[in-house]
Amino acid sequence: MIQVNLLPWRESARKSKKLRFGVVSIFFIFIAILALIALHLYFRGFINDQQKLNDYLQLEINQEQTTMSALLVKQKDRLALEAQLHFIMALYDKNYQSVRFLNGLTTIMSDIVKITKLTKGGNLITLEGIAHSDEDITNFTQNIAKSPLFNQVVLTAISGDTTSAAKTFQVHFVQKG
Numbered sequence: 001m002i003q004v005n006l007l008p009w010r011e012s013a014r015k016s017k018k019l020r021f022g023v024v025s026i027f028f029i030f031i032a033i034l035a036l037i038a039l040h041l042y043f044r045g046f047i048n049d050q051q052k053l054n055d056y057l058q059l060e061i062n063q064e065q066t067t068m069s070a071l072l073v074k075q076k077d078r079l080a081l082e083a084q085l086h087f088i089m090a091l092y093d094k095n096y097q098s099v100r101f102l103n104g105l106t107t108i109m110s111d112i113v114k115i116t117k118l119t120k121g122g123n124l125i126t127l128e129g130i131a132h133s134d135e136d137i138t139n140f141t142q143n144i145a146k147s148p149l150f151n152q153v154v155l156t157a158i159s160g161d162t163t164s165a166a167k168t169f170q171v172h173f174v175q176k177g
Contacts (some may be wrong), residue, residue, distance in 0.1 A: 025075075064134055092161055098120075101125070104150065106142070108143040108146075109140075110136070110139070110140065112131060113129055116128050122147035123174050123175045124172065126170065128168065132165055134167060137169045138173075145173075150174065150175055151173065151174055152175045153173040154171070155171050156172055156174055157169060157170040
């Protein structure tokens with residue numbers, strides 16, 4: 001059986017309920033859309049602020065990397081200068097060793113002993129010379145041994161003929177330092 005609504009006020013109440021439901025639905029949809037737009041704007045602002053911070057930090061990182069690379073270049077230059085300085089000091093010490101050797105040799109030399117040949121290979125020094133007697137050669141080698149500049153003195157040869165008063169000798173020793 002078909003139900004017929006005989007009361008017209010029910011029909012108007014149903015229409016007003018539908019209308020109210022539509023208005024309220026549209027209102028809440030509008031509020032939801034406004035909330036979504038507000039959230040979108042909030043997060044977009046947050047993302048923009050974070051991007052600005054990231055850009056600033058990247059700029060600072062780049063500046064620090066530039067500074068670090070400049071410091072590395074300066075450190076390489078400093079190390080190169082130190083290496084050159086060490087080379088120059090080593091060269092100076094090597095040259096000064098020769099001067100020290102010759103100065104030390106002049107202090108132990110006497111007028112009686114004459115040096116005919118001087119050979120230096122590294123710190124090993126070989127002297128060949130002429131003296132009047134074995135005693136002069138012995139005194140000369142003792143003077144070398146007493147010197148603070150030389151050590152490991154070895155008299156390797158003494159020779160001479162009976163007709164001449166001169167004796168030839170050969171001495172090996174090591175220069176200290």
